[in-house]
Amino acid sequence: IWSEHSLNGVQLACMRPGSLADSAASGLARALARSSEIVTSLTLSRERWWLRRLLFLSTLAGAPAKALLAAEGRPIDRLTQSLLIEAGNKQARLQILMEMHSMGLVGQSLVRAAQCVLAKGFLMARFITPRFCRWFGNYVDEEQVQAYSLLLEDMDAGHLPRFTDVQASVLACKHYDLPGGASLREVFLRMKAEEMFSL
Numbered sequence: 001i002w003s004e005h006s007l008n009g010v011q012l013a014c015m016r017p018g019s020l021a022d023s024a025a026s027g028l029a030r031a032l033a034r035s036s037e038i039v040t041s042l043t044l045s046r047e048r049w050w051l052r053r054l055l056f057l058s059t060l061a062g063a064p065a066k067a068l069l070a071a072e073g074r075p076i077d078r079l080t081q082s083l084l085i086e087a088g089n090k091q092a093r094l095q096i097l098m099e100m101h102s103m104g105l106v107g108q109s110l111v112r113a114a115q116c117v118l119a120k121g122f123l124m125a126r127f128i129t130p131r132f133c134r135w136f137g138n139y140v141d142e143e144q145v146q147a148y149s150l151l152l153e154d155m156d157a158g159h160l161p162r163f164t165d166v167q168a169s170v171l172a173c174k175h176y177d178l179p180g181g182a183s184l185r186e187v188f189l190r191m192k193a194e195e196m197f198s199l
Contacts, residue, residue, distance in 0.1 A: 064137035
């Protein structure tokens with residue numbers, strides 16, 4: 001388990017596209033991330049803006065893991081096991097974010113449905129250009145790590161006062177093995193670490 005000091009010392013080196021497929025994957029991931037910033041900026045609260053942005057990125061990031069897992073055959077090998085773990089972590093993170101956003105059953109169902117549609121589209125694209133799909137998933141994960149880094153900076157600068165006294169939910173404490181009464185900042189820090197080590 002890494003300390004926060006050690007985690008903050010890790011510098012994220014963005015992957016440089018090496019081919020046309022890589023460049024297309026990078027461009028699409030960046031374009032979707034930027035469009036999410038524009039769409040979510042329609043809210044008045046900066047805290048809600050952050051939650052919506054993270055929710056969008058988490059929904060997008062979970063689709064490749066779902067698709068790749070569905071594409072793997074049986075019996076379960078080492079690769080499939082790692083995909084199962086990664087997919088489980090992404091789904092847990094998505095559920096925690098939806099809980100933070102106070103989404104009802106209808107909203108949660110819409111998010112899940114959108115992710116299923118994205119996963120099916122990703123799975124079909126994988127048979128056409130697997131290299132593009134693999135790199136696209138990695139670039140979306142990069143966007144998530146950068147988003148969590150900026151969010152934590154925003155919190156430390158005092159720009160998100162509504163997050164200051166919020167405690168981690170039972171689900172977040174259970175998933176990240178946090179003590180009761182842990183802060184929301186600690187949850188976001190664990191989310192960042194979890195995403196960093198999946199790259």
